[in-house]
Every structure is written in C-alpha cells, then in structure tokens.
Amino acid sequence: xxxxxxxxxxxxxxxxxxxxxxxxxxxxxxxxxxxxxxxxxxxxxxxxxxxxxxxxxxxxxxxxxxxxxxxxxxxxxxxxxxxxxxxxxxxxxxxxxxxxxxxxxxxxxxxxxxxxxxxxxxxxxxxxxxxxxxxxxxxxxxxxxx
Amino acid sequence: xxxxxxxxxxxxxxxxxxxxxxxxxxxxxxxxxxxxxxxxxxxxxxxxxxxxxxxxxxxxxxxxxxxxxxxxxxxxxxxxxxxxxxxxxxxxxxxxxxxxxxxxxxxxxxxxxxxxxxxxxxxxxxxxxxxxxxxxxxxxxxxxxxxxxxxxxxxxxxxxxxxxxxxxxxxxxxxxxxxxxxxxxxxxxxxxxxxxxxxxxxxxxxxxxxxxxxxxxxxxxxxxxxxxxxxxxxxxxxxxxxxxxxxxxxxxxxxxxxxxxxxxxxxxxxxxxxxxxxxxxxxxxxxxxxxxxxxxxxxxxxxxxxxxxxxxxxxxxxxxx
Numbered sequence: 001x002x003x004x005x006x007x008x009x010x011x012x013x014x015x016x017x018x019x020x021x022x023x024x025x026x027x028x029x030x031x032x033x034x035x036x037x038x039x040x041x042x043x044x045x046x047x048x049x050x051x052x053x054x055x056x057x058x059x060x061x062x063x064x065x066x067x068x069x070x071x072x073x074x075x076x077x078x079x080x081x082x083x084x085x086x087x088x089x090x091x092x093x094x095x096x097x098x099x100x101x102x103x104x105x106x107x108x109x110x111x112x113x114x115x116x117x118x119x120x121x122x123x124x125x126x127x128x129x130x131x132x133x134x135x136x137x138x139x140x141x142x143x144x145x146x
Numbered sequence: 147x148x149x150x151x152x153x154x155x156x157x158x159x160x161x162x163x164x165x166x167x168x169x170x171x172x173x174x175x176x177x178x179x180x181x182x183x184x185x186x187x188x189x190x191x192x193x194x195x196x197x198x199x200x201x202x203x204x205x206x207x208x209x210x211x212x213x214x215x216x217x218x219x220x221x222x223x224x225x226x227x228x229x230x231x232x233x234x235x236x237x238x239x240x241x242x243x244x245x246x247x248x249x250x251x252x253x254x255x256x257x258x259x260x261x262x263x264x265x266x267x268x269x270x271x272x273x274x275x276x277x278x279x280x281x282x283x284x285x286x287x288x289x290x291x292x293x294x295x296x297x298x299x300x301x302x303x304x305x306x307x308x309x310x311x312x313x314x315x316x317x318x319x320x321x322x323x324x325x326x327x328x329x330x331x332x333x334x335x336x337x338x339x340x341x342x343x344x345x346x347x348x349x350x351x352x353x354x355x356x357x358x359x360x361x362x363x364x365x366x367x368x369x370x371x372x373x374x375x376x377x378x379x380x381x382x383x384x385x386x387x388x389x390x391x392x393x394x395x396x397x398x399x400x401x402x403x404x405x406x407x408x409x410x411x412x413x414x415x416x417x418x419x420x421x422x423x424x425x426x427x428x429x430x431x432x433x434x435x436x437x438x439x440x441x442x443x444x445x446x447x448x449x450x451x452x453x454x455x456x457x458x459x460x461x462x463x464x465x466x467x
Contacts, residue, residue: 052398053370056391073455083453086460087435091401091450093463094430095394095423098333100341108460138341139390 010064010130012039014123015054017047019077020112021069027116035123039067046070047108048081052092055106059139065105065130069119072110082110101138104129147194147271149314150219150247155186157217163243164214167205169198175265176255180205182216194219196269199252199296201409203228203237204362210238218242221249222317223298225308226405226441227362232309233444234403236365246307248315250274251291251299254412258294260287272315292322298408298421301325308442325406326429329422348389350416357410357420363400363440370395397423402431402450405441434458 016022022043028035044050047070055066068089070082089108097103109122154166170181171193178197182205183189201224209216220228225246231237253269262283268275268291278294280287292300301324305317332340358364358371371392397404397420406428410420431438431449435457438449 053395056394060387060391080453083455083457084451086457087450087453089460090434090458090462091427091430092398093460095398095426097337097463098329098340098423098426099344099394100335100337100339102337103464106460 008131008134010038011062012065012127012130013058013063014039014041015044015050015068016041017070018043018045020071023113024111024115024119028119031116033116033120035120036127038127039123046078046081047085050085052088055092059136062140064136065126067107067109067126069109069111072112102133104133105136150194151189151192153314154189154217158186163217165216167202167209167216167218168192169194194247195271196253196274199412201227201362201407203231204365206237206242207365210241215241215243217245219245219247221247222305222307223303223407227407229308229444230403230405230441231362244310246310246313248317249305250318251295251320253294254296258289295320296408296412326425329425329429345389347418348393350418352416354415356413358396360409360413361400363403393423397427401427402448403440
C-alpha cells in the first residue's frame with residue numbers, strides 16, 4: 001500500500017476554540033506563518049465543549065497526537081468555560097499517563113486571537129514532539145492496518 | 147441480625163414503611179443477594195453477616211419511584227453513596243427510612259484459599275469471629291477474618307454513618323492499609339511497564355457490564371455504552387475497546403463523584419482491580435484541588451464542576467514525573 005521507509009507523517013488533531021485559537025490560526029494563515037499540514041483543526045465553540053471522549057475517540061481513530069487550544073484563562077468568551085476544560089484535561093492527561101500512554105501526545109495550549117505567531121510555533125513544536133514519539137500504537141484501533 | 151429483623155418487622159407492622167430493602171440468603175451461606183421484603187414472613191430470609199458486601203444505595207433509585215417509604219439498611223461506606231445520590235437528585239430522601247448498620251469488615255469468598263467450600267462459619271454478626279472456620283469437602287480450614295476481607299475494608303473510610311434515621315449494631319475498625327499505596331506503586335513504573343500492567347489486567351474484561359450496573363455513580367438513565375451509534379454496545383472480539391477505552395471512559399464519567407465504595411472491584415467476575423482507576427482520580431483531585439470525599443457533604447461542590455482561577459495547568463502531568 002504505502003512505501004515503508006517513507007518519513008513518518010503524524011496525524012494530529014487540534015481542537016481550537018472558535019473565539020480565540022481558531023482566530024489565532026486564521027491570523028497565522030493570513031500572516032503567512034508556516035505550520036505543518038499534519039495538523040487537522042477541528043473548530044469547537046469553546047475549549048469546554050471538548051468532552052474527554054473526543055480525545056479518546058481521536059486516538060482510537062488513528063490520531064498520533066491531540067492538542068486542545070482555547071482562550072487564555074480569564075479571557076473565555078463564555079467567562080468560565082476554559083477553567084472547567086483545564087481541570088478536565090488535567091484529569092484525563094493524568095489518567096492517560098497512568099495507563100502508560102506517553103504524556104507528550106496530549107497538550108493544552110492557550111492561544112488568543114492575536115497570537116498567530118504562538119499558534120504556528122506551538123504547532124511546529126507539537127508536531128516535532130509527535131514525530132520524535134513515533135506512531136501512536138497504544139491507543140489506536142489496530143484493525144485493518146498493515 | 148435478629149435486632150435488624152425485629153426492627154424491620156416493627157416498622158412494617160406499624161405501616162411506617164411499605165417495604166424493606168436488605169440482603170437475602172442465597173444458595174450457599176456466602177451467596178448473599180440484595181432483596182426487597184414486603185412482609186414479615188418474607189423477612190425470615192433476611193440475613194446480615196460478613197458476606198453482605200453489596201451496597202444497597204443504588205436500589206433506592208427505583209425504590210424512590212414506588213409508593214410509600216422504604217426501609218433501607220446502609221453500612222457506613224454505603225451512606226456516602228446514598229448522600230451522593232441525594233445530591234444528584236437520583237433518590238428521594240423522604241422515601242427512605244435509613245437504618246445505619248454496624249460493620250466489621252466484609253468478606254470475599256474468592257479471598258478464602260480453599261477448594262470445595264461447603265460453608266463458612268464465624269462470619270455471622272454481631273459476634274464476627276477473629277478466625278473463620280471454613281468447612282470444605284476435604285476437612286476444616288481456619289482462615290483469619292482479616293485475610294478474607296475485601297480490599298476496600300483494609301482501606302476503610304471510617305465507621306461513621308454520613309446519613310441515617312437510626313443506628314443499630316456495633317462496628318469494628320478494619321483499617322490497616324494505605325489507600326493510595328497501589329496507585330503510587332503504578333505511578334512509579336515506566337510507561338512501558340504501566341502499559342503492560344493495564345493491558346494484562348484489562349484484556350481479561352468480558353464486558354459483562356457488572357461494574358457499570360453495580361456502580362452507584364453510574365446511574366444515568368441513558369448510558370453512552372448502550373448507544374448503537376457509538377459501536378460500544380457489546381463486546382466484539384475483534385476490537386481492543388475494553389482494553390483501551392471502556393474503563394477509562396467509565397472511570398472518567400464517575401470522576402469526582404466516585405465515593406470509592408469499591409463495588410466495581412467486588413463484582414468483577416474477572417477480578418480486575420477496577421478501583422485503581424477511581425483511586426487514581428481521587429488521588430489526583432486530592433493532590434491538585436484539595437482533599438475531597440464524594441458523599442461526605444451534600445452541599446460541597448464536586449471538584450470537576452468547580453474551578454479556581456489559579457488551578458494548575460494540564461502540563462503538570464508531565465512535570466510531576
């Protein structure tokens with residue numbers, strides 16, 4: 001199917017909140033700042049919309065890394081959404097670490113609408129990290145894969 | 147035990163309660179099952195001894211929908227679950243007459259290392275013995291009561307009832323272990339070791355859903371695992387869903403609400419230490435957001451439905467090492 005010795009291209013899912021990080025990604029684009037095409041952005045209304053199951057599901061469906069971007073704490077469009085997301089993600093990441101999933105595969109980063117540069121830098125560093133960790137085999141569904 | 151039956155008969159007779167929720171003898175002396183009793187005659191089958199590990203608080207969800215009051219017997223640890231259910235508006239406090247019963251630690255038949263067990267003597271309350279006499283096909287065996295106890299009783303939360311209308315019976319302290327010792331031991335492993343440990347444990351899962359069905363915190367009317375759209379309604383041999391997702395999702399759904407009653411591990415037919423997941427969350431909550439015991443205080447806000455502006459960032463997980 002594919003060429004085996006090809007360079008590893010990770011699949012990275014980035015959940016971006018509509019009000020800050022998605023606009024930040026927009027700014028990165030219009031400022032012509034480069035970030036790898038491996039990052040697939042999913043827009044969510046708020047970082048708090050991200051149910052921990054979304055992250056598990058992304059891993060199950062073949063993601064190698066999942067990053068959640070939201071407004072800086074205190075700047076949430078809905079006042080407090082990202083505070084709840086922060087606690088929830090801390091718990092989930094800690095649990096993933098507990099069952100033996102490398103903890104570099106998940107990350108939370110706060111990116112505002114004005115931080116196009118931070119967005120591109122974050123994505124570059126996250127992709128580098130996932131490349132160094134290699135494919136996600138621990139949480140993936142291994143059916144129908146060669 | 148006789149005091150419990152007498153009191154139940156008295157309350158049934160006076161019409162104060164319409165039914166009694168307690169434990170009933172099974173086929174063997176150790177097969178004790180939760181049961182409703184509607185009359186004084188039925189109460190002859192009532193039993194309360196060392197094998198009454200079942201937490202009855204979840205049955206009060208259904209009993210709250212019935213006409214009249216239900217007399218329910220709750221052990222000290224069960225009252226935490228009951229409180230938590232009140233907080234979540236799943237049970238009706240006014241429909242329950244709670245008798246707090248004493249507890250001297252509960253037993254698990256699997257913890258008795260003998261074959262061909264016929265009966266276990268010495269587990270009866272109120273005078274639970276130091277040593278159990280286990281009658282087997284091959285003769286009698288003596289087993290220390292403590293050695294046959296459930297894991298959760300070794301790390302007992304205390305013998306105080308959090309909620310009750312009256313209390314009957316004596317308790318005895320059973321705490322002799324560190325609740326978080328096993329979690330801490332796993333945390334100290336390398337990612338490879340952790341992964342191997344959990345794969346070995348979780349691959350035993352047969353998806354009988356007993357842990358979900360018994361859990362007092364798992365009381366949603368519609369459960370995500372029953373969904374036909376999300377292909378998780380049943381066990382399929384070709385997937386690794388149970389090993390990788392099911393138990394994490396379940397533990398997360400009860401995080402911050404789990405009272406650590408230990409029912410999940412008690413009922414697991416495969417002997418998977420499911421309480422480890424819940425304890426990991428409890429340990430993290432205690433360390434990061436302050437000590438919290440679900441069910442101890444009805445008015446307390448659950449840690450995952452609350453926040454502080456200066457909470458730690460999720461990156462703390464990597465930094466803690």
